Amino acid sequence: DIVMTQSPDSLAVSLGERATINCKSSQSVLFSSNSKNYLSWYQQKSGQPPKLLIYWASTRESGVPDRFSGSGSGTDFTLTISSLQAEDVAVYYCQQYYNTLITFGQGTRLEIK
Amino acid sequence: QVQLQESGPGLVKPSETLSLTCTVSGGSMSNYYWSWIRQPPGKGLEWIGYIYNSGSTYYNPSLKSRVTISVDTSKNHFSLKLSSVTAADTAVYYCARVHGSDYYNPFDYWGQGTLVTVSS
Numbered sequence: 205d206i207v208m209t210q211s212p213d214s215l216a217v218s219l220g221e222r223a224t225i226n227c228k229s230s231q232s233v234l235f236s237s238n239s240k241n242y243l244s245w246y247q248q249k250s251g252q253p254p255k256l257l258i259y260w261a262s263t264r265e266s267g268v269p270d271r272f273s274g275s276g277s278g279t280d281f282t283l284t285i286s287s288l289q290a291e292d293v294a295v296y297y298c299q300q301y302y303n304t305l306i307t308f309g310q311g312t313r314l315e316i317k
Numbered sequence: 318q319v320q321l322q323e324s325g326p327g328l329v330k331p332s333e334t335l336s337l338t339c340t341v342s343g344g345s346m347s348n349y350y351w352s353w354i355r356q357p358p359g360k361g362l363e364w365i366g367y368i369y370n371s372g373s374t375y376y377n378p379s380l381k382s383r384v385t386i387s388v389d390t391s392k393n394h395f396s397l398k399l400s401s402v403t404a405a406d407t408a409v410y411y412c413a414r415v416h417g418s419d420y421y422n423p424f425d426y427w428g429q430g431t432l433v434t435v436s437s
Contacts, residue, residue, distance in 0.1 A: 256423055
């Protein structure tokens, strides 16, 4: 299994400030033949299903605000929210789809300071 | 706009079989992979398995001996059966669509989820 480890487990950021969430995979999720990282990020608000934000590590899903960005390659990835808004309070998950056995990170809870 | 809706009993007795259906509307099931994912209360996400519209399946090895996923494209739905359930199977169960034409893609559409409690 590819183990996905997120840090921190929880994070409190002031409105308008930058929020950064990290995700580390136990093995590389970079497929060399196409240079794609098989890594996505989801946002889950309370009582709702997860929502796809980012895939291929850095491609924003249609309709996702541009304050959300993804970066990284291989085993280390970052989700950045450039200017935190109140509606961004949620739990964020990374997911690898490099392996047929899909795995998710444990989640990072983002709150307003 | 593709929509997914889970349905099934919210309470299952220990040792019995959990059965859920996901109905897909607003789009065709053809040429996509469809998946079940669950989330125990207050915990993270666990992938259960995939099915393609042809009926090909892939299961999480940790659940494989107890899981069956099937599809009925004529009714635009796919189903989950999980046998010999215990309290550890209590979770919100989500159905979801894989984004692209193969399963090496993220999940772009999700159902709202349905809570299944295992209790006598």
